[in-house]
Amino acid sequence: MKTSIITKLKELLNRHEELESLLSNSNIFSNQKLFSNLSREYSKLTSITDYFRKWQKINQDIENLKQLSKDNELQDIAQIELCESYKNIEILEHKIQMLLLPQDPDDERNCFIEIRAATGGDEAAIFAGDLFRMYMRYAEICNWDVKIINANDSEHGGYKEIVIRINSHNAYGRLKFESGGHRVQRIPDTESQGRIHTSTCTVAVIPEIAENAILQINPNDLKIDSFRSSGAGGQHVNTTDSAIRITHIPTGITVECQHERSQHKNKARALTILASRIESLQKAKRHATEANLRRNLLGTGDRSDRIRTYNFPQGRITDHRINLTVYRLDEILNGRLEYLIDPVLHEYKAEQLTTLSEQN
Template sequence: MSYKENNNIMKVSILSKLEALQERYKEIELLLSDANVIANQKYFKILSREYVQLNDIITHFSAWQELQKNIATVKLLIADPEVSEIADEELKDLLKKNESIEHQIQLLLLPKDSEDEYPCFIEIRAGTGGNEAAIFVGDLFRMYSRYAEERSWNVDILNVSEGEQGGYKEIIAKINGNGAYGRLKFESGGHRVQRVPETESQGRIHTSACTVAVIPELPEADLPEINMSDLKIDTFRSSGAGGQHVNTTDSAIRVTHIPTGIVVECQDERSQHKNKAKAIKVLSNRIYAIEKAKRQAQKASQRRNLLGSGDRSDRIRTYNFPQSRVTDHRINLTIYQLDEIMNGRLDNIIKPILQEHKADQLFEYEQ
């Protein structure tokens, strides 16, 4: 490939943005060495955070600027018959590096979802399939718990409703860890399992389903205000996992948000007041998630949206046990590593989904 065939120049709009960010980076660098700024710890921390956030993109941009100088120098050498052949080969290598670094810069410029860094709530519910669906809810919860363990995240169970033959009709947990929502947000939707249930005497393959909802845990200041008069609060006796006061105290709480009909139960704490506070917090985050989904639906284009409609009935993934196959229907990905996936090696699916999401963002950014 001749340099003439690949001599793209970075868009002026992108270049202007990068130059502005570079100036800001230098400005922060000076401010961070100012004694008055250092004395103001709150302001110093804010600037330090911004400096760290800019560091990666400015490092890439500086490398790109140096590369442009090298490309210009080599182009001049091509006119010299004695070194033109060598110069042409070197230019090809430089242009490949240029293409790669420009792609990296574009990715770094993509807007970041501030919610990605938050912890999250994960809600898993049995759908069609009866007892087998409840058993699969238990399998999925174990899968997410092992994934969380690999990433040194803590998992706190907030509420469970146990299945008659194992697993859970419903389980709600909080995953405490920086970046938990960003890694798991694409897990929301319908999950389908195809296998022979333990209760099946004829050896027939059954198809069952459950739904997963992943909701970011927002800071208190960002949560929507809830009018307490809109809430119906009931108490009941704890049962199942986490309910250590079974038949002892009415410590479990059920909160119903009358305007939306959303119901949240919490029974993991011995204190009724703590369960009430946790239930209301989950409720607030769930209301926020519903409002956000509505806003996204209004802005959605006709193009494919990796997050789907936000409806839990969206079938996003199938787990086929006889074939040891997992298929993610949104990105047409099929891998034959079912055992690894169920044991928490979820990055085998999560990474390709995140890459596809970035590709979608990049497509929109370039339009």
């Protein structure tokens, strides 16, 4: 392990011991907010410091075994134990490096998924419906709470646009690499010649921001319209102007919400989505202007990035970012998204490890 990483680990170990002392202080305990913050920091450091202590012990054992290996009578036993120790220390170093990777603070947040039909007309809208059901079934498998925020139905099935909110710890962390262009290749039901058509949808996964960030939006920058809700929802939905459309004038971002029964609730939800989209846009701009920014293996997350192709005739899905092809189309569309999400997250962490090694 590199000297710079060992130095950092020693600093973290000292901090962990300092926190342990602070948390036993009665004055700290009486300040619940401070105690809570220090407890969270202590909890985060516990795993990595435990691994580092084990690493230190095995490293010392290796030095002792090297000395024993010089003894002719103990040489064979020492070599066997040395080999085992090297394997254990390699495993520990990998675990330590994984824990040292920078964490995206957004990963633990709830998120919104926006699915829009792009090229392909009715077939694109039908595919948007397929993607919506795929994410809903994955959410059911994960026991996530999901709510439809806004839906614009297509006349021939599916959706021109649908927005859902997922309320669960680490939902954004699991789904953030779903953002981008999703392409489908299949024979539409209306195709009499049996020709394969190609259509596309765009998916945007946006972390939900904290409520206090909503207050930072200047009300003068907003254009708010109310209109009559459409679709299922009963007499109340169909006869009152409860739906809300909010446009953020400086950015041109528009958000609609019509699935709550009251105009007040729709407005509150629309403001939450708007604030989240504005923050996401600003974050993307900051990343784009970083000096010497190299293009990430997983793309930018823009809707223009084609990330995946769903080929129905061959029953396969290809993720173009990591050159992964999986012949489990039906399973994945029925919610088994881990076959795609896990390899992408693995590649992401591998790239982070490479960057960490280059920096140290």
